[in-house]
Amino acid sequence: MRSFKASKITRPLLANKAWGLPACKGMSSQSSGGHAKKKTNADSHVASWQPTYHSKKLDFATCDPDSLGSGAPAKVHNIIQGEWIQGTDGAYEVIPDPIDGRPFIEVSEIQQNSLNAFVRSLNSCPKYGMHNPLLNVDRYLLYGEISLKAANMLRDPEVERFFARLIQRVSPKSYAQARGEVVVTRKFLENFSGDQVRFLARSFSVPGDHTGQQSQGYRWPYGPVALITPFNFPLEIPVLQTMGALYMGNRPLLKVDSKVSIVMDQFIRLLHSCGMPMGDLDFINCHGPMMQTLLEKARPRTTLFTGSSKVANILAERLEGRVKVESAGFGWKVLGPDVPSDPAVIDYVAHVCDQDAYASSGQKCSAQSILFVHKNWSKTNLLDKLQQLASQRRLDDLTVGPTLSVTTQTFTNHVEALKKIPGARVLFGGVEINEGKHNIPRQYGAMKPTAVMVPLSSLTASKENLQLATTEVFAPFQVVTEFDDSDIPAVLDVLEFVQNHLTAAIVSNDVSFQRLFQGRSVNGTTYVGMRARTTGAPQNHWFGPAGDPRAAGIGTKEAIHVTWSCHREFIHDNDLSFIKNWKLPART
Numbered sequence: 223m224r225s226f227k228a229s230k231i232t233r234p235l236l237a238n239k240a241w242g243l244p245a246c247k248g249m250s251s252q253s254s255g256g257h258a259k260k261k262t263n264a265d266s267h268v269a270s271w272q273p274t275y276h277s278k279k280l281d282f283a284t285c286d287p288d289s290l291g292s293g294a295p296a297k298v299h300n301i302i303q304g305e306w307i308q309g310t311d312g313a314y315e316v317i318p319d320p321i322d323g324r325p326f327i328e329v330s331e332i333q334q335n336s337l338n339a340f341v342r343s344l345n346s347c348p349k350y351g352m353h354n355p356l357l358n359v360d361r362y363l364l365y366g367e368i369s370l371k372a373a374n375m376l377r378d379p380e381v382e383r384f385f386a387r388l389i390q391r392v393s394p395k396s397y398a399q400a401r402g403e404v405v406v407t408r409k410f411l412e413n414f415s416g417d418q419v420r421f422l423a424r425s426f427s428v429p430g431d432h433t434g435q436q437s438q439g440y441r442w443p444y445g446p447v448a449l450i451t452p453f454n455f456p457l458e459i460p461v462l463q464t465m466g467a468l469y470m471g472n473r474p475l476l477k478v479d480s481k482v483s484i485v486m487d488q489f490i491r492l493l494h495s496c497g498m499p500m501g502d503l504d505f506i507n508c509h510g511p512m513m514q515t516l517l518e519k520a521r522p523r524t525t526l527f528t529g530s531s532k533v534a535n536i537l538a539e540r541l542e543g544r545v546k547v548e549s550a551g552f553g554w555k556v557l558g559p560d561v562p563s564d565p566a567v568i569d570y571v572a573h574v575c576d577q578d579a580y581a582s583s584g585q586k587c588s589a590q591s592i593l594f595v596h597k598n599w600s601k602t603n604l605l606d607k608l609q610q611l612a613s614q615r616r617l618d619d620l621t622v623g624p625t626l627s628v629t630t631q632t633f634t635n636h637v638e639a640l641k642k643i644p645g646a647r648v649l650f651g652g653v654e655i656n657e658g659k660h661n662i663p664r665q666y667g668a669m670k671p672t673a674v675m676v677p678l679s680s681l682t683a684s685k686e687n688l689q690l691a692t693t694e695v696f697a698p699f700q701v702v703t704e705f706d707d708s709d710i711p712a713v714l715d716v717l718e719f720v721q722n723h724l725t726a727a728i729v730s731n732d733v734s735f736q737r738l739f740q741g742r743s744v745n746g747t748t749y750v751g752m753r754a755r756t757t758g759a760p761q762n763h764w765f766g767p768a769g770d771p772r773a774a775g776i777g778t779k780e781a782i783h784v785t786w787s788c789h790r791e792f793i794h795d796n797d798l799s800f801i802k803n804w805k806l807p808a809r810t
């Protein structure tokens with residue numbers, strides 16, 4: 223038997239062998255004391271993990287992003303109860319380099335026969351959590367300290383570059399986009415440094431009806447929780463959500479898409495080196511359906527799911543509603559009637575449209591999926607400018623690249639279906655990157671930035687057309703349509719029809735136009751004004767869908783509260799001075 227000193231978990235944890243899973247060779251129970259040791263003690267046995275550099279700042283790291291694929295594949299393992307482990311049968315999922323298909327990462331995936339260990343580990347955390355406002359309160363401070371240290375590490379240019387390059391290798395995007403993810407993550411950690419974690423648990427009190435009575439409202443953890451994250455933001459989404467869960471006192475089980483889970487493997491090592499107790503977080507790699515089986519067995523108190531709506535809905539049903547969801551996005555942007563007279567502003571709007579639709583190859587849930595252009599903009603050549611900017615995107619600097627969940631075939635099928643709508647035409651794109659001269663593996667997509675113009679009257683002519691034109695394609699793709707003042711009710715009808723209410727942009731400085739679209743839509747993150755965008759959410763505002771009681775959020779204090787804590791109220795009533803004048807009243 224052993225216990226975690228730092229985490230003060232109140233239930234005994236089983237000895238390692240009870241989990242029935244082999245620890246990674248050479249990785250001993252060094253972890254059980256609470257804080258992790260550096261790589262030299264933990265991982266140095268695995269030859270293929272050796273980084274090619276020897277910077278002290280990267281002591282936590284066990285792979286080299288630049289040389290991935292040039293030697294033995296890097297390996298990703300799992301953590302259970304503070305131990306790095308591999309699946310019992312040593313099954314590895316081989317991840318191909320998305321640029322050339324060569325095997326470059328091996329992920330140890332947990333199979334059916336090992337699931338129970340994770341179920342028991344998850345359930346080792348009580349419902350009242352690892353800490354709460356009345357228990358183990360020092361852990362709020364501990365997490366403020368861990369966040370500070372982790373932020374400081376990410377501030378180091380070498381560490382920043384390490385993560386930016388690692389992101390780029392597994393989820394290809396330009397260096398600027400990959401670095402942006404690291405910077406947002408660092409700023410989030412800075413925001414929740416020092417006392418800010420304990421301030422997340424700020425309570426309130428309200429005077430009662432009589433002397434001695436007072437109600438106190440608390441933010442309470444759920445205890446055992448799970449989170450599932452997709453491939454497109456391999457660092458930002460899992461770090462922000464995992465830390466939010468931990469801050470509030472939960473004990474999470476994290477599953478990241480295996481294609482990119484090496485990024486979190488490395489970041490968890492960084493967190494351990496910053497003092498995060500090893501036993502605070504379990505980390506599992508497995509296929510989606512395997513995770514679903516695990517969740518159905520373990521029944522965590524809540525599960526945060528970020529990914530497609532299809533899986534979100536399955537989990538919501540199977541877990542009887544105990545889910546928080548950030549699912550598909552169908553980001554819309556409307557360019558209002560007030561066209562700026564300054565050509566530089568037109569260029570700026572075109573630039574933002576291009577970035578929103580095509581940066582990271584359109585693989586952002588916030589990507590601009592449909593663009594409504596007021597006919598007043600036709601004199602500006604905005605669409606020509608957009609085409610010109612999109613045409614500058616190249617595979618060699620990853621300003622456009624592989625799409626990991628949409629194949630070339632699926633993409634072209636969608637374009638062909640849209641072209642059948644009366645009056646629809648391809649504005650630009652619709653063809654493969656480099657005219658097909660690339661080595662992107664066939665299970666991924668490789669399409670150039672594409673826009674299809676669909677007349678508004680045809681788009682709204684039938685439910686089938688509406689459905690097709692408002693389907694998210696997680697790739698560099700958007701629908702464009704035009705409207706004039708008399709069409710505004712039809713535009714609003716399209717917005718009402720859309721099912722996923724994540725991001726939106728109202729590009730106009732006309733206050734009454736802004737108010738009309740704000741008042742008649744529900745998107746959780748809506749940008750308003752001539753500089754409005756749909757993507758690039760930083761850590762300084764809420765990001766998440768609205769109009770859905772399951773909606774989760776990410777980034778801010780409110781997002782952490784909504785996603786990772788519940789409300790609990792104590793009503794104190796302890797003054798007995800009234801009793802000497804009290805008489806038993808009649809029954810009511």
Ligand SMILES: NC(=O)c1ccc[n+]([C@@H]2O[C@H](COP(=O)([O-])OP(=O)(O)OC[C@H]3O[C@@H](n4cnc5c(N)ncnc54)[C@H](O)[C@@H]3O)[C@@H](O)[C@H]2O)c1
Binds near residue numbers: 455
């Ligand atoms: N709303 C947001 O904040 C947000 C952010 C990023 C991505 N997304 C959405 O994610 C989607 C793109 O990602 P994807 O296509 O890889 O999504 P996906 O739903 O296929 O996969 C997401 C994650 O769920 C896991 N998974 C798959 N099936 C599962 C199951 N049955 N049970 C448990 N886990 C399962 C996957 O392994 C992966 O880790 C897009 O629709 C995009 O809009 C949303």
